[in-house]
Amino acid sequence: MRSLLFILLISALALVQARTLSGSKEDYQENDYQESRETHLSKPHLHSSVWPCDVADYREAYPLLHKVEKQLPKIDSAETRNHIRDHVVTQLRQCISAGKMDRHCVGRSIGLVMSFINHQRRNQQSTDL
Known part of the structure; x- marks a missing residue:
């Protein structure tokens, strides 16, 4: 008991x-x-002046931003570069949830953004011909 x-x-x-x-x-x-x-x-802001603060202040966004910044000088058209920047910012804003950026979402976005950049390059090359 x-x-x-x-x-x-x-x-x-x-x-x-x-x-x-x-x-x-x-x-x-x-x-x-x-x-x-x-x-x-x-x-403090740890990013370049190219990106808006609401996405560039997140360290999780750095890999994508760095890759895109390496690709932008290879684009001749300023209009195309701005279009790519807008696309990247939109992708990153979709990765923010509850005040935090999901690094896995950013990782998935890298492939999408690189594909988008290549598509824009091909379009630019075809219009240059």
Whole structure:
């Protein structure tokens, strides 16, 4: 009988502890989100003047921005370069959710953007002929 009461008591304590830990985790995640947002808004701009702040302030966007910046000088037409920049910004804005940029979304966007750039280059070459 005592062992049964002891097991019930331990089970109840474990259940209460588990609920407390999960509640703390949710509070931590919410506080973490708020701190990351405040840090994001207060940190200095670490990007070139080519990209708008709302996408370029995220470190997760750097791989895509870097790849595009290497490709832009190869494009002759200023209009085409602006069109590519607008496309990149649109892709990156779609990767922002709840104040954070999804690095996996950015990774998927790299291939799409590079394909878009190649398409624009081919169109430019065909109109130059």
